[in-house]
Amino acid sequence: MTFRSFVVALAVTAGFAGAAQAQTKLTIGFSQIGSESGWRAAETKVGKIEAQKRGIDFRISDAQQKQENQIKAIRSFVAQGVDAIFVAPVVATGWDSVLKEAKEAKIPVVLLDRSIDTRDDSLYLTAVTSDTVHEGRVAGEWLLKQTGGTCNVVELQGTVGSSPAINRKKGFDEVVAKNPGLKIIRTQSGDFTRAKGKEVMESFIKAEGGGRNICAVYAHNDDMAIGAIQAVKEAGLKPGKDILVVSIDAVPDIFKAMADGEANATVELTPNMAGPAFDALMAYKKDGKVPPKWIQTESKLYLPDTAKAEYERRKDLY
Amino acid sequence: MTGPADTPPLLRIEGLVKRFPGVLALDHVDFTLRAGEVHGLLGENGAGKSTLIKTLTGVHPRDAGTIRMDGAEIAPRDVADAQRLRIGTVYQEVNLLPNLSVAQNLFLGREPMRFGFVDGRAMRRAAREIMRGYGLDLDPATPLGQFSVAVQQIVAIARAVDLSARVLILDEPTASLDAQEVAQLFATMRLLKARGIGIVFITHFLDQVYAVCDRITVLRNGRLVGERAIADLPRLELVSMMLGRELAEEERQTARAAPPSGGPPLVAFKGYGRRGYLEPFDLEIRAGEVVGVAGLLGSGRTETAKLAFGAERAGTGAVAVAGTAARLRSPRDAARLGFGYCPEDRKTEGIVGELSVRENIVLALQARRGWLAPLPRREQDEIVARFVRLLDIRAADTERPIQTLSGGNQQKALLARWLATEPRFLILDEPTRGIDVGAHAEIIRLINRLRANGLALMVISSELEEIVAYSRRVVVLRDRRHVAELDGEVSVERIMTAIAASA
Amino acid sequence: MPMPAGLTPSRSLPQIAALVVVLLANWMVFPDFFQVRLQDGRLFGSVIDVLNRGAPVALLALGMTLVIATRGVDLSVGAVMAIAGATAATLTASGHGLGVVVPAALGVGLVCGLWNGLLVAVLEIQPIVATLILMVAGRGIAQLITEGQIVTFVSPALAAIGSGSLLAVPMPVVICLGMLLLTALLVRGTALGLMIEATGLNRLASFYSGVDTRAVGILVYVWCGLCAAVAGLIVTADIRGADANNAGLWLELDAILAVVVGGTSLFGGRFSLVLSVVGALIIQAMNTGILLSGLKPEFNLIVKALVVLAVLLLQSPALGMPRLRLPVVRARRTRP
Structure with a gap:
């Protein structure tokens, strides 16, 4: 735990003590998946900050990637009688019975950043997620505009079968389908990691005439893009110029690369899922205003012009 | 009759x-x-x-x-x-x-039937009767x-x-x-x-x-x-039938062998034992002497060997080697003291089956030198050649796995493993078990030869004829306790009497 | 240097054959596979990629070979890679030089290995369970060190370990060769190799022969930890960052596979370091080949499994071996 997160925790605890006196204060339990990535850690951190802003008692339970831990956490939140429960579901199925328990206890449930498969969508109030198909589309449209519609693209996919990998490919493919000049000449999985991103890009460069045939690389996340940038450099080419780099997530390191001119664009997957969820929930509690079933976060495109400032803004969040 | x-x-x-x-x-x-x-x-x-x-x-x-x-x-x-x-x-x-119960085992596949069902009562009754016929009154449902x-x-x-x-x-x-x-x-x-x-x-x-x-x-x-x-x-004749004539000749040789020289014992165990494993015992063995260890299976023979070699730790007692108190807490200590041990269960405790004959022979010597001082290959080959010649180990190729050798040759290779360390005291547990007759006599001859060369030996055997063929002193065990030590003219009858007297 | 024991033609034939077949298959799907040129003073080409990318698994396989030869297994090597990488990146990010970073990362690996060795050789816990502890906890430790983020650093010196070169040969390949020689020296230049094989084949008989089986057990895990730390250092240096979640993930399985493909039995005993490295190269050649082939990523694992199956069948005593071995045995018999 860093000193800062300790302070945040202290502040939350202090808020907790205050809550006992002022009954109006909301108590919300959050079953987080874990801290498997920088983005996930940022989501938790931003959640705490957003809660603090609104004076909410935000209780976080780390499930360490296990659904059974999440189910336990939800039951425990129900037993504690919290005002609402946030869940970032680790898998899509198997939630019905525990969410029914929450519903019977009249505790609204908000899904964060991922959705679930259920026939009964009254089991949750709303889902705050990004539109991962849209993210792919934004990346594709940027590339279309940047290259004037003619470009041989190599694609670094996420983990085979994962929903962000499927959807980010789908959105990008939509743009490709409408523009015959835009071609995906190679596509492979880089498992969302830097090391694999680099390894796959190395083979792409060799397979495509030392990289001469490649106009751009589209990576399903920034980490793979950062790995690919290194591979491009080691092949004696200039990333960002000889080969354009566009990716998704907007983690701090990609802004650094953009500031150095080695990456060209990133689409943000905001870690601020809790903020919109808090707002929807407070409106619901106060005025009974029922939010839509899906609150879509913005998929904002960032370019090198703001890279330096964005890096400074984000580097402590992740 | x-x-x-x-x-x-x-x-x-x-x-x-x-x-x-x-x-x-x-x-x-x-x-x-x-x-x-x-x-x-x-x-x-x-x-x-x-x-x-x-x-x-x-x-x-x-x-x-x-x-x-x-x-x-x-x-x-x-x-x-x-x-x-x-x-x-x-x-x-x-x-x-x-x-399954005693009754079920007795009638398995031929159970007494009644109305198409197994008649458990009849079965148990019959089982009880049968077992009574053998002098056993037990509950057949157990x-x-x-x-x-x-x-x-x-x-x-x-x-x-x-x-x-x-x-x-x-x-x-x-x-x-x-x-x-x-x-x-x-x-x-x-x-x-x-x-x-x-x-x-x-x-x-x-x-x-x-x-x-x-x-x-x-x-x-x-x-x-x-x-x-x-x-x-006569027993001796029976043994001769089983082993051939050689053993009988060995015995005559032994009868002529000189008694061990005087002087301080090479190895002396005092109050050596461990609770629940082996009652404390005293035992002295001199250079140039074979001490036989006899007793029925499970009487504590192998336990004696394992304690004496440090393969099992003693709970009580002390050991002195050549008059000086010694530390004996592991086979490594024993090897350092100049002890060697050929276990009874050759396959699981003796040979390393897939290693070559050469590697098996040099293993103990190499272990004693430590892994940082490897024996040069030429030296290994010399050692192996010497013992193959000395012990007449019949191996087509000493680079082949030792498990391809016959039991007798494996046993000789194990002896060679310890002889290569130039030991002072050798412990042999059933050295002739499971080996062919020819090798049997050779091993007995070898034991006599080693003794004549001044080694101290402790040899365990369930074949009493064999024990008298090489030992002048025999320790008799029963129920994990040393019950007798026979000296002088040891005979099969005396050992048997000692085992029987204590039984 | 004498030929390592166990590396006889009859034993190494299937592995070498498999490597050649996989390389040829790569050449068929990608004709420029063997093309090598110099790029910024560094060899550059697909076949170089196989060596370079294969280095971490080959390093793990070196340590794993010794562990498996004692009839053990070390599941924690992937996690140890992550810990060593996290240590190196964090120290570098806070301004320490290579003189501190490298010994610290290797030291962490040694400590991890010592822990495993104590659990297995002294407390006599089953290796698979004992090393599972660090496999699970190790990644957590690495996350604690990096605080759950990818710790990046700017250090040309450290980065050179991952992507630099010596006489045009990529540094990971140089390091891997160095470790191969060092390990070979450790086990074949001394009597340790014999002790390891004896312990793995029959621990009790070795113990009764005066072999310090406990020390042998500890030593192999310590060495395995060291190899894992070197691999972790390379991976971290290569991507200029420590990814606690993904560094070395599942590589323990590739390492075990490399050792098995290299012909060392999971029941311990005879081992060959060179063949384990060949095993690692077979796996990497396969990976690189799949990437070059343009096959859909969904097929990656299936192709890999099929090739591994083929190599193992080739080695199976029940199938391929007798035919491959026969001429060799005959040749030996006719020797006077």
């Missing part, structure tokens, strides 16, 4: 031949079993006893020869078929189901596994006999029994003998042969050595 030889033969095997690839396991063997006798089938490991039984009961098809029962030729196809032909077999490992191995064996025998056996084959039934259990088993055998059943009894224990057998047949290297009535067969 009416000789069973007068009764007509129950079972007669003539000219039995069994070939395995490359081996003639049975070479025209004859065997005759009379009704109402206990007939010992004897021989060293590999002599062909098990093959004879398995060929008789149809486990192995025979290549030639006839089997007659009451004069009529029979040809059992398998054990079940043999059972139908009234030949029952009980193995060392009881082949019953320990989680799972078999809760009884001792001896009782389980008697149940197995009872089942075999109750399936109307007239020939009962007992294949090393006493190997895992203690003395009391053996007595119980022998009582059962005598009972069955009185009922006219012919019993074939396979054992490695000579004293058991004399205790229960009427006649014996000895096999050696797949050939019949002879059939004799036990009453007029």
Whole structure:
């Protein structure tokens, strides 16, 4: 735990003590998946900050990637009688019975950043997620505009079968389908990691005439893009110029690369899922205003012009 | 005593031949079993006893020869078929189901039925009756596994006999029994003998042969050595039948051997033992002396060896080597003190089967030097060549895995492993077990030679004849306790008396 | 240097054959596979990629070979890679030089190995369970060190370990060769190899022969930890960052596979370091080939499994071996 997160925790605890006196204060339990990535850690951190802003008692339970831990956490939140429960579901199925328990206890449930498969969508109030198909589309449209519609693209996919990998490919493919000049000449999985991103890009460069045939690389996340940038450099080419780099997530390191001119664009997957969820929930509690079933976060495109400032803004969040 | 030889033969095997690839396991063997006798089938490991039984009961098809029962030729196809032909077999490992009750085991596959259901009450009643016939009053509803191995064996025998056996084959039934259990088993055998059943009894224990057998047949290297009535067969002659003439010659040599020289003992154990493992013992062994260790199986022989070598840690007592107190907490300590140990269970505790003969021979010396001081290959080859010559180790190629050697050559290689460390004190646990007859005599000769060269040796053996062939002093054990130390003119009879006196 | 024991033609034939077949298959799907040129003073080409990318698994396989030869297994190597990488990146990010970073990362690996060795050789816990502890906890430790983020650093010196070169040969390949020689020296230049094989084949008999089986047990895990730390250092240096979640993930399985493909039995005993490295190269050649082939990523695992199956069948005593071994045995017999 860093000193800062300790302070945040202290502040939350202090808020907790205050809550006992002022009954109006909301108590919300959050079953987080874990801290498997920088983005996930940022989501938790931003959640705490957003809660603090609104004076909410935000209780976080780390499930360490296990659904059974999440189910336990939800039951425990129900037993504690919290005002609402946030869940970032680790898998899509198997939630019905525990969410029914929450519903019977009249505790609204908000899904964060991922959705679930259920026939009964009254089991949750709303889902705050990004539109991962849209993210792919934004990346594709940027590339279309940047290259004037003619470009041989190599694609670094996420983990085979994962929903962000499927959807980010789908959105990008939509743009490709409408523009015959835009071609995906190679596509492979880089498992969302830097090391694999680099390894796959190395083979792409060799397979495509030392990289001469490649106009751009589209990576399903920034980490793979950062790995690919290194591979491009080691092949004696200039990333960002000889080969354009566009990716998704907007983690701090990609802004650094953009500031150095080695990456060209990133689409943000905001870690601020809790903020919109808090707002929807407070409106619901106060005025009974029922939010839509899906609150879509913005998929904002960032370019090198703001890279330096964005890096400074984000580097402590992740 | 009416000789069973007068009764007509129950079972007669003539000219039995069994070939395995490359081996003639049975070479025209004859065997005759009379009704109402206990007939010992004897021989060293590999002599062909098990093959004879398995060929008789149809486990192995025979290549030639006839089997007659009451004069009529029979040809059992398998054990079940043999059972139908009234030949029952009980193995060392009881082949019953320990989680079923005694009654269920007795009647397995032939349960008394009533209205289409198993009649449990009738079955238990009959089982109780049967077991009473063997002098055992036990609850037939108890799972078999809760009884001792001896009782389980008697149940197995009872089942075999109750399936109307007239020939009962007992294949090393006493190997895992203690003395009391053996007595119980022998009582059962005598009972069955009185009922006219012919019993074939396979054992490695000579004293058991004399205790229960009427006649014996000895096999050696797949050939019949002879059939004799036990009453007029001296032990030494029996051993000679089993081992050939060499051993008897060895013994004469020993008789001439000089007694060990005086002076301080090389190794002295004082109050050495561990609770629940072996009662504390005192033992002194001089250079140029072989101390024999005798006792029945499970009496603490191997335990003595393991404590003396540091393979097991002693709880009490002290050890002094050449008059100085020594630390002996592991085999490494022992090796450093100049001790060596050839364990009884050669395969799991002795050889490293897949390593080459060379590697096995240099292992202990290399371990003592430490891994940072590797023996140069040339030196290894010299050592190996020397011992192959000295001990006459027959290996086609010393780079081949040691497991490809015969038991006797493996044993010699293990001896070489320790002799290469130039030891002062060697502990040999059953050095002649499971090896062929020729190697047997060689090892005994070797033990005498090592002693003559000034080594101190502790040799454990269940073959008393063997012990007297090389030791002038014998420690006798019973119930994990050293009960006697015989000195001077040690004979088989004296050792037997010592074992018996304490039993 | 004498030929390592166990590396006889009959034993190494299937592995070498498999490597050649996989390389040829790569050449068929990608004709420029063997093309090598110099790029910024560094060899550059697909076949170089196989060596370079294969280095971490080959390093793991070196340590794993010794562990498996003692009839053990070390599931924690992937996690140890992550810990060592996290240590190196965090120290570098806070301004320490190579003189501190490398010894610290290797030291962490040694400590991890010592922990495993103590659990297995002293407390006599089953290796698979004992090393599972660090496999699970290790990644957590690495996350604690990096605080759950990818710790990046700017250090040309450290980065050179991952992507630099010596005489045009990529640094990971140089390091891997160095470790191969060092390990070979450790086990074949001394009597340790014999002790390891004896212990693995028959621990009790070795113990009764005076072999310090406990020390042998500890030593192999310590060495395995060291190899894992070197691999972790390379991976971290290569991507200029420590990814606690993904560094070395599942590589323990590739390492075990490399050792098995290299012909060392999981039941311990005879081992060959060179063949384990060949095993690692077979796996990497396969990976690189799949990437070059343009096959859909969904097929990656299936192709890999099929090739591994083929190699193992080739080695199976029940199938391929007798035919491959026969001429060799005959040749030996006719020797006077």
